[in-house]
Amino acid sequence: MKKRLLSLGLAAVMAMSMTACGSSGSTSDSAEETGAASQGEESADGATFKIGGIGPVTGANAAYGQAVANGMELAIKEINEAGGVNGYQIEYNFQDDESDPEKAVNAYNTLKDWGMQLLLGTVTSKPCIAVGAESEVDNLFQLTPSGSAVACIAGSNAFRVCFSDPDQGRASAQYIGEHKLATKIGIIYDSSSEYSDGIRESFAAEAGNQGLEVVASEAFTADTNTDFSVQLDKCKEAGAELVFLPIYYQEASVILKQASDKDFKPLFFGCDGMDGILSVENFDTSLAEGLMLLTPFSVDEEGSQDFVAAYEAAYGVEPLQFAAGAYDGIYAMKAALEKAEATPDMSVSDLCDAMKVAMTEITIDGLTGEGMTWNEAGEPNKEPKAVKIVDGAYVMQ
């Protein structure tokens, strides 16, 4: 009896730890109630462009999804008020995926039933890859504001607004090398995340060219993301002057706390996933003082003031770069739709073919970069920039 109970228990442990492997380990079923929102006046003949959005509005990466949903809504409202695209209004619908690939595919199917013609999303890499496989089969135009893994835009129907992981890793190494921030680099990364591992790989490859020495490269996984003492000790012992954190802000906030408890004070440098660290509730922002991150967008840039003001008025918080990426994404879609002279009565596949061509022909002066252009592979071309946290606020470098 006892043995049977025990083996039953162990089997349950395995099952539970497997579910816990999903990036958030969450099972909340709130997709329907949180995300859905649609709005838009109908044009004269009743036709509208239908843009779907997918991202985590709940779960561990909710800050990103919420920002994208807000940025998307803001851009669409502006466009609709200004008369729409080619004379047609835009309708939109945002679905929650909790950063979970399976739920993202469910959300995608829900949106297809709703009549989606264009997709903005998804927000995080793993779900984006899963949805990308579906949208490629359907030949449905997909533009991700922030899915940075290489495979996110594997299909010819997919484009992105943000840098890819290799581009971020490479750009980070170049930035550190060119600005002579440090020569001995420690890396702490999440080996269970495609995003984190992808950036680390290209960073390590580029580091040598920039005269940087990677003295420690330490991993953690989604299941061991609360205790970083060993990883920090190893970086400290190896004499790292700069610790590169290609990870999301939640873990980073814990790393900063534990590093300060250990009296370990290197320069910390992150990528776009670090954005949002100042919004962690009850986080002592003085711990993040001097933290640098590579980001295409900053609230104190001159060009973004109108957007920041409108965003704060509508949602009561400062926009993250994710919001800016989504905002740019919608305007890129608009520009491409206009370039292609598209109409809502085109089939999803015809619309996608027209958009594929039009995207490579447009140039956008957006919040996340001046003169952004796209190549056929779907990668954007723009300048990387870095911000530093000074007195609890992002300051452009």
Added chain:
Amino acid sequence: MSFLSYLINGISLGSVYAIIALGYTMVYGIAKMLNFAHGDIIMVGGFAVFTIVSTMGGSSAVGILVAVVICTVLGVTIEKVAYRPLRGASPLAVLITAIGVSYLLQNIALLVFGSNARQFTSVVNVPALKLAGGELSISGVTIVTILSCIVIMIALTAFINKTRIGQAMLAVSEDRGAATLMGINVNGTIAVTFAIGSALAAVAGVLLCSAYPSLTPYTGSMPGIKAFVAAVFGGIGSIPGAMIGGILLGIIENLAKAYISSQLSDAIVFSVLIIVLLVRPTGILGKKMNEKV
């Protein structure tokens, strides 16, 4: 020197596992059920303290007290509503119910507190112990956790062996039917077990969040699973075994991270568990028991 520092990190992590494992092992030992919701009761305790101390500005002592009360009431309620009606059902049904309760608690916390992580302000204000001229430091939380672990272990053992209700618990764990015939209130005894187990969970929650200060609705799930493994490792049902299992697990995990691979640490921890169970199926301190036919 670095070895010692890794060892201390390991003991620090292990003592948190140990204190959670104490609750697991106690409920298993007496009620003979795996309470998978234990990890989530820890999370509730963490949120209770966070709400009182950080949001409402109460003192740490009040926060801990309220957390203990909330978790105790919660534990007893869960037992009464979800587990008691299944007293005669198969172990599988009870196990699935426990997993259901675990997800229920996580999702309620998601609804109430949202998914964003909060930084937990440590409620333990004990200065770190510096050794070897400041080269090694043992954090205050670690010291408090280890001490509480030892105190709880001794107190529990004494409680079970010396008090009437403790004796009743032992009787219930030996043979439920016979205990009923002897006039022991089985349901009452199991309710007390859950009350104690959940109060321990509240304490564990406070110490877990003080040591690893990120608080989300999922905070309890992974430590809960690891602590369950620790309890099995030490011999489930054995109170000193839970403590030894927890600390060993923490040390193995951290040394594996430091010397073998930070990516493979979990794989190594679970391999050690499998090996231990192959050699000693009842765990390190588990009693050998012949299955009655």
